[in-house]
Amino acid sequence: MFLEIESLTMQFGGIYALKEVSLAVEQGEIHGLIGPNGSGKTTTFNVVSGYYKPTSGSIRFEGAGITGLPAHKITAAGFARTFQNLRLFSSMTVLDNVLVGMGHHAKTGLWREILNPAAVRREESRFVGDAIHLLELFGIAGLADHPATGLSYGEQRRVEIARALATKPKILLLDEPAAGLNEVESDELRGTLKSIRDSGVTILLIEHDMKLVMGVCDVITVLDYGRKIAEGPCESVSGDPVVIEAYLGKEDEP
């Protein structure tokens, strides 16, 4: 199994943000993770990507245990993620944002930078080329030298996904990438997600936009109050009375 989460529990004080959640993601799929507000979706990402140490449970990736590793090692193992509340390096340019993501593939260390600056410069110009290429794929190469702050919401979302892909992940965790996008941008996002998947990157997608979720996901897992309440292909999940109940039970839900 590609990514295997087993009876994951995450407790904050007295609250169970996650309770014995098991989840398996297969290579090459777009796996949706949905649920009402506060159901534990972001917490799942935070635990998997190394920000929180789980209270109990285990996470295996490509057969190796990665539970409790620090975030940068999780990234090195092949994970990339975006954040629900859009976080770019605001005082950097768009290009630099993406270059930060490429950095961890560099052989650069302080010593190499001092002893062999020519090789480091060569590597850097290759990275810049790769970064521009990535920005082209997202249609934002023209913004490369703009500071990240001045961009529209949709553009910032694209930079964030491009930056995550710059780490060359095997699996991409996206936390509500469609939030704040208009209809057109959201449709474009659907195409983008599919082409990312087709390029060989598995996707775990948290999203409230059901049209998007139903349009791209191969499998969906539904959380409610930190527990898994349903899992399966789109049709079976969307018709599941337990799921409908979970959503209808809350007033402010889409």
Add this chain to the structure above:
Amino acid sequence: MNSGIFIQTIIGGLGIGSLYALIALGYSMVYRSMGLVNFAQGSIYMVGTYFGIIWYAGIVVGLRVPYPVALLIGILLNAMLGVVLERIFRPLAKLDLMFMLLGTIGLGFVLNNLFVIIFGAEGFAVKSPLPDTPIIVLGIRVLPQMLLLIGGAAALMTALQIFLKRGKLGVAMRASAMDHDIASAMGIPVNRMNALTLAIGSALAAAAGILAAPIVYVNPAMGSAIGLKGFAAAILGGFGSIPGAIVGGLLFGVLEAVSSGYISSSYTRGIAFIIMVLVLMIKPTGIVGETTVEKV
């Protein structure tokens, strides 16, 4: 006072200001990177001075190396100290400002006393590797060592800017300072970046101390006043800002020199601090301060 003396005063101010700027950089870089106000910076400066100067002045079993070699040794040893300090500061950086102050001030005391025990409280004067006689151009008299201090500091600060702006490691360091969470999501080992930051800050402080040693007097208490002034300079420029530390340091040095030259040297300390307070009343973020840096 004639214009020759005025220029001479400004050059003297820039010299001492370079010293403040290098120390202020240590404060601001570490704050930016770890959110830690490191009040041990003055002691780190003192330790770095000893780390280099003892080999030049023949303090250790009469061993003497050329000045540039001593400078390099001091910089490297102090950079290593910086890496060790990261490990000590890591838990402190998560605590309240009060605990950071206690922890870093306490560490400063420990270092100061350790050096009193090892080298004695008595200091020593260091002979400049350059001629002791002032260079006189158009009636302006400047000590060669002062020019070396200004030039050396300028070279180091330029190198730092290039490193942070151009190098991939520099970009990683900036990213790590801006947002720990995202930086680690990008595969950047944040703790190692903090260690690198402390190493660079300590290395700059060592360079400052070794370059200034022939002008100032070397003793285990040498870091107290200068550490405080470097801190004030960092605040004057905008705490956490790298250009701010440079501008603040130079300005603080020049203000101090001019006020002592024109008013009275006994007010020297006071006047520069008063101007710092005035600037902060007008612009609380400091001269080059960014409002985005809010770590404490």
